[in-house]
Amino acid sequence: MAKEHTHYIGGQHVKGKSGRFGDVFNPTTGEVSGQCPLASKSEMEAAITVAEQAFPGWSQTSVVRRSRIMMKYLELCNAHQDELAKLLSAEHGKVFEDAKGSVQRGIEVIEFAIGISHAMKGEFSDNVATGIDMYSMRKPLGVCAGITPFNFPVMVPMWMYVMAIACGNTFILKPSEKDPSVPLRLAELFEQAGLPKGVLNVVNGDKQAVDAILGDARVQAVSFVGSTGIAKYIYAASAANGKRCQAMGGAKNHMIVMPDADLNKTVDALIGSAYGSAGERCMAISVAVAVGDVGDKLVEMLKPRVEEIKVGPSMDPASEMGPLVTRAHWEKVKGYIDLGVKEGAELVVDGREVNIQGYENGFFMAGSLFDQVTADMKSYQDEIFGPVLQVMRADDFEQAIRLPSLHRYGNGASIFTADGDAAREFADKVQAGMVGINVPIPVPLSFHTFGGWKDSAFGGINQHGLEGVRFWTKIKTVTSRWPSLITPGADFLIPTLK
Numbered sequence: 001m002a003k004e005h006t007h008y009i010g011g012q013h014v015k016g017k018s019g020r021f022g023d024v025f026n027p028t029t030g031e032v033s034g035q036c037p038l039a040s041k042s043e044m045e046a047a048i049t050v051a052e053q054a055f056p057g058w059s060q061t062s063v064v065r066r067s068r069i070m071m072k073y074l075e076l077c078n079a080h081q082d083e084l085a086k087l088l089s090a091e092h093g094k095v096f097e098d099a100k101g102s103v104q105r106g107i108e109v110i111e112f113a114i115g116i117s118h119a120m121k122g123e124f125s126d127n128v129a130t131g132i133d134m135y136s137m138r139k140p141l142g143v144c145a146g147i148t149p150f151n152f153p154v155m156v157p158m159w160m161y162v163m164a165i166a167c168g169n170t171f172i173l174k175p176s177e178k179d180p181s182v183p184l185r186l187a188e189l190f191e192q193a194g195l196p197k198g199v200l201n202v203v204n205g206d207k208q209a210v211d212a213i214l215g216d217a218r219v220q221a222v223s224f225v226g227s228t229g230i231a232k233y234i235y236a237a238s239a240a241n242g243k244r245c246q247a248m249g250g251a252k253n254h255m256i257v258m259p260d261a262d263l264n265k266t267v268d269a270l271i272g273s274a275y276g277s278a279g280e281r282c283m284a285i286s287v288a289v290a291v292g293d294v295g296d297k298l299v300e301m302l303k304p305r306v307e308e309i310k311v312g313p314s315m316d317p318a319s320e321m322g323p324l325v326t327r328a329h330w331e332k333v334k335g336y337i338d339l340g341v342k343e344g345a346e347l348v349v350d351g352r353e354v355n356i357q358g359y360e361n362g363f364f365m366a367g368s369l370f371d372q373v374t375a376d377m378k379s380y381q382d383e384i385f386g387p388v389l390q391v392m393r394a395d396d397f398e399q400a401i402r403l404p405s406l407h408r409y410g411n412g413a414s415i416f417t418a419d420g421d422a423a424r425e426f427a428d429k430v431q432a433g434m435v436g437i438n439v440p441i442p443v444p445l446s447f448h449t450f451g452g453w454k455d456s457a458f459g460g461i462n463q464h465g466l467e468g469v470r471f472w473t474k475i476k477t478v479t480s481r482w483p484s485l486i487t488p489g490a491d492f493l494i495p496t497l498k
Contacts, residue, residue: 003034005180007204008187010050011197022177027093027323028313030361036177039205044212047201051143051170052218054198059140059168063117066166072193074110084182089314091179093323094277096315106158109464112446113166119469132481138473140168141220145213149226150176150325151280157183160223161200163468173202178325180204228455235458246459250383251411254404255285258417259292266416267301273440274389275309275367278321283412283441288391289400295393299371306349306367323363330363333386337368340379346371405431410453414440
């Protein structure tokens with residue numbers, strides 16, 4: 001029997017009332033493992049009311065107390081890391097060790113948030129004029145919301161709700177309806193850590209739930225990670241309704257391979273970064289740009305490595321790559337491989353059909369490798385979001401750096417080289433928000449900030465780190481003078497400091 005999932009509102013599991021459900025699959029078997037409720041507008045509004053009612057008490061909770069709850073939450077999430085990873089693998093399909101790693105990257109945000117008492121400090125200037133002091137305070141916004149994707153159901157929600165709640169806000173999390181189990185479990189653990197009921201609420205849903213968030217004046221800020229089309233929609237709707245918004249979109253991450261690069265290490269990096277998590281990462285390397293005469297050798301070395309990737313069940317320790325998340329996504333990725341062939345790219349390794357004995361109905365796809373890809377191909381211009389690596393050729397460094405810089409996406413870019421001058425120039429000039437130098441997936445740690453450029457991100461403030469604190473708070477500046485120092489008489493001029 002398929003499990004009927006719930007919402008989590010006000011500290012309780014709440015059954016869906018809309019009568020609408022989405023299928024949750026086990027991607028390894030292809031079977032429906034659950035039914036996820038899709039909230040109506042009224043259900044979302046009821047959850048927002050709960051969060052609104054919880055805000056006064058939570059926002060007045062001391063920052064030290066909030067920090068101590070974060071410490072307990074860290075302890076619980078570490079203790080339940082394997083459980084969370086298994087839930088993730090069962091509904092997303094990524095192999096267990098990869099799932100466990102993504103849980104760890106979410107936990108690192110809690111580690112940063114424990115120091116929220118330091119991060120929330122304002123500024124103070126004494127005696128800026130005779131008897132006048134000036135200081136600033138960071139204040140929480142109110143009810144905030146996060147809309148998160150299927151590929152990282154632990155890490156990405158934690159970027160949002162952990163930081164927002166640490167700053168004193170209450171939160172509505174609308175996770176992907178494709179893998180709802182992990183977000184629901186995370187909410188339970190947070191309350192076990194001492195979080196008051198109603199501070200974190202998980203409401204499952206689709207566009208109807210999203211539109212309810214965007215249209216409700218009580219929601220002060222919205223954070224989103226997903227495709228560029230939806231990111232633009234959420235950003236525009238948030239702005240039209242007076243909300244803060246950070247909306248992270250799609251990606252097409254390039255790796256520049258210079259002639260002096262260590263090809264053994266480069267190929268290792270490309271295999272892991274292009275095919276890990278079946279390519280369902282916004283920071284996956286999906287394009288390798290071979291500079292000069294290194295291209296033929298690079299493709300020659302990549303081909304057997306791609307063919308040798310062990311594709312199999314998520315919980316099999318021997319598996320290096322699991323299935324895609326749904327049959328519909330499998331069809332989308334296959335369509336882009338078909339398109340690449342039609343456009344004239346050379347399909348060096350064809351991963352469209354793979355048979356895993358005993359799991360014939362699973363959503364499995366092996367790795368695909370293209371060569372001779374050109375910038376005018378739609379399969380290059382679009383984000384594929386699957387286990388597909390495209391190799392392009394560039395005559396020199398200048399031509400190579402133009403490819404990621406001119407692409408409409410600007411999430412991440414990497415260079416593999418032994419030349420410090422080339423690495424320095426690349427880091428300075430490439431038009432992307434996150435840069436790797438001999439690092440294939442340059443995902444910043446929680447005390448730095450995550451965010452892309454161009455069509456990869458909308459909004460002026462990025463995820464987590466001190467940027468996250470700035471996004472989830474507003475500044476109040478106070479100018480103070482005591483009565484004994486006030487000069488008698490009215491002053492009709494704008495106040496000046498003397």
